[in-house]
Amino acid sequence: MSASLDFYLTQMKTAIVVQFQYRVANYFYMIGMIAEPVVYLVVWTTVARAQGGTVGGYTAEAFAAYYIVWTLVRNMNIVLTPYAWENRIRQGDLAAELIRPLHPFHFDLAYFAGWKFVAIVMWLPIAVALALIFKPALDPTAGEAAAFVVALWGGFFVRFGLLWALGLVTFFTTRVSAVFELYFTAELLLSGRLAPISLMPQWVQGLVNFLPFKWAFGFPIEVLIGQLTPAQIVTGLLAQAAWSLFGVGLVWLLWRPSLRRFAAVGG
Amino acid sequence: MNYLRLAWLYLRVGVLNELQYRANFFVQLFQSLLALGTGLVVLGLVFGHTNELGGWSRAELLAVMGVHILMGGLIRTMIQPNMERLMGDVQRGTLDYALTKPADAQVLVSVREVRIWQSVDVLMGLLVLAAAVLQLQGRFGIWQALGFLAALALGGLMIYSLWLMVTTGAFWVVRMENILELFEGIYHAGRWPVGIYPDWLRTGLTFLVPVAFAVTVPAEAITGRLTAQTLIGAAALTAVMMTAARMVWKFGLRNYTGASA
Numbered sequence: 231m232s233a234s235l236d237f238y239l240t241q242m243k244t245a246i247v248v249q250f251q252y253r254v255a256n257y258f259y260m261i262g263m264i265a266e267p268v269v270y271l272v273v274w275t276t277v278a279r280a281q282g283g284t285v286g287g288y289t290a291e292a293f294a295a296y297y298i299v300w301t302l303v304r305n306m307n308i309v310l311t312p313y314a315w316e317n318r319i320r321q322g323d324l325a326a327e328l329i330r331p332l333h334p335f336h337f338d339l340a341y342f343a344g345w346k347f348v349a350i351v352m353w354l355p356i357a358v359a360l361a362l363i364f365k366p367a368l369d370p371t372a373g374e375a376a377a378f379v380v381a382l383w384g385g386f387f388v389r390f391g392l393l394w395a396l397g398l399v400t401f402f403t404t405r406v407s408a409v410f411e412l413y414f415t416a417e418l419l420l421s422g423r424l425a426p427i428s429l430m431p432q433w434v435q436g437l438v439n440f441l442p443f444k445w446a447f448g449f450p451i452e453v454l455i456g457q458l459t460p461a462q463i464v465t466g467l468l469a470q471a472a473w474s475l476f477g478v479g480l481v482w483l484l485w486r487p488s489l490r491r492f493a494a495v496g497g
Numbered sequence: 498m499n500y501l502r503l504a505w506l507y508l509r510v511g512v513l514n515e516l517q518y519r520a521n522f523f524v525q526l527f528q529s530l531l532a533l534g535t536g537l538v539v540l541g542l543v544f545g546h547t548n549e550l551g552g553w554s555r556a557e558l559l560a561v562m563g564v565h566i567l568m569g570g571l572i573r574t575m576i577q578p579n580m581e582r583l584m585g586d587v588q589r590g591t592l593d594y595a596l597t598k599p600a601d602a603q604v605l606v607s608v609r610e611v612r613i614w615q616s617v618d619v620l621m622g623l624l625v626l627a628a629a630v631l632q633l634q635g636r637f638g639i640w641q642a643l644g645f646l647a648a649l650a651l652g653g654l655m656i657y658s659l660w661l662m663v664t665t666g667a668f669w670v671v672r673m674e675n676i677l678e679l680f681e682g683i684y685h686a687g688r689w690p691v692g693i694y695p696d697w698l699r700t701g702l703t704f705l706v707p708v709a710f711a712v713t714v715p716a717e718a719i720t721g722r723l724t725a726q727t728l729i730g731a732a733a734l735t736a737v738m739m740t741a742a743r744m745v746w747k748f749g750l751r752n753y754t755g756a757s758a
Contacts, residue, residue: 258676258678259675259678261679261682262678262679262681262682262683263678263682264682265686266685268686268698269685269686269688269689272689272693272698273543273550276550276551276693277543277546277547277550280547280549281546281547285546363695407524407528408524408527411527411528411531412531415531415534415535419535424539424542425539425542429542429546430542
């Protein structure tokens, strides 16, 4: 137990040191990412103004808060892309990873978790700049802020587990991009990334409760901007735990059958 | 004329090369359809809450979306592949092979690559535009069509100039891949008419990264908003940017010492 804790800490430290070296690359990436929420924010603010100030329960300032928190959640949501498996298999990296005594899942989880600390530190100045420009209405209680920290990492675990499991599809077919693109499109529409869930039609709002996407993305945002009751927050955290377990369970179930399809490449 | 023949030749070779990989057509078609579906859902979502956005109706925004897809397809078919190859050549030191050829190097590096399957988006954009024009009901005539083509060509040239200037930066900063992400992020903003953005952003999208001229202005032509002043302004800015790109390119070449053996 203490050995694996030690492993996690070391791997996270390594990730932090490595990623801090690529500060400029990380920043380019982040700034490119900022365009997306700013566009959504402007569009919905314009709609809200045209509708006399609010739409779907959001004012211009509430939208600003939503999309600024959005940028942090989006950064926390970046996990191992399922496309990475293609390279791992083709270039033989996987063969080397399999020799290690620990499941590769742990390596990736610890690495990305460490990287998140770099992302958070680098995100802060961007958040300050966005807040100065768009003047968000953000006034969370201490309880909401605490719940947000948990929900933020909860979202990371949900998405990490599910996408890791999804990546295993690569072992079974070479036409993976169609599967992944479908998943990402569904995620874009149903997670709260495109627009807050409360702007969606009623039936979609019901549907998203039973899918993982909202729990990884929209839910943490709604916690911090004060859209949820304490009961809803607890329910959401439980949903995150359930989907995290579901992801880990999928990995556990699929890992052996996947490996059986794997013929090692490289030396 | 010689350069046109050269470009045509490269185009033909590139197309023949890509036509070997037919399956990629279906991959591209699938991706384009998903993107189109997403775009239509967003449009439906926005207009489920309002009747107009910054003075543009639903049909007019459909036209903006059509131009955005069309121009995106053009960029990914003709401009981006060449600039990616240029960056790669600088990194690997293989640019020397292009520089030693007896033709103008700028023309050469701008026409070497074509990714013909990406032009699925060009067709898709045209279809969306046709649908938008039908919904706009009869405000579209020969003058609008000519204005649209002129605006589209000018916008394309501006985007090319910007890409060339940025890519020339690879002569100094060798690793430039993340520029791609940055450009894609900013181009995303062109999905909506630039008039809805706050002043500082609109100015940036007009003069710094000319998304306004590449997408909004051609869409203005289709929806009958294009004024002669705008078109003349676009022509002037295109001339300025083409000249600047030429100068930056020449300056970059002078600083380039080569890397190959």
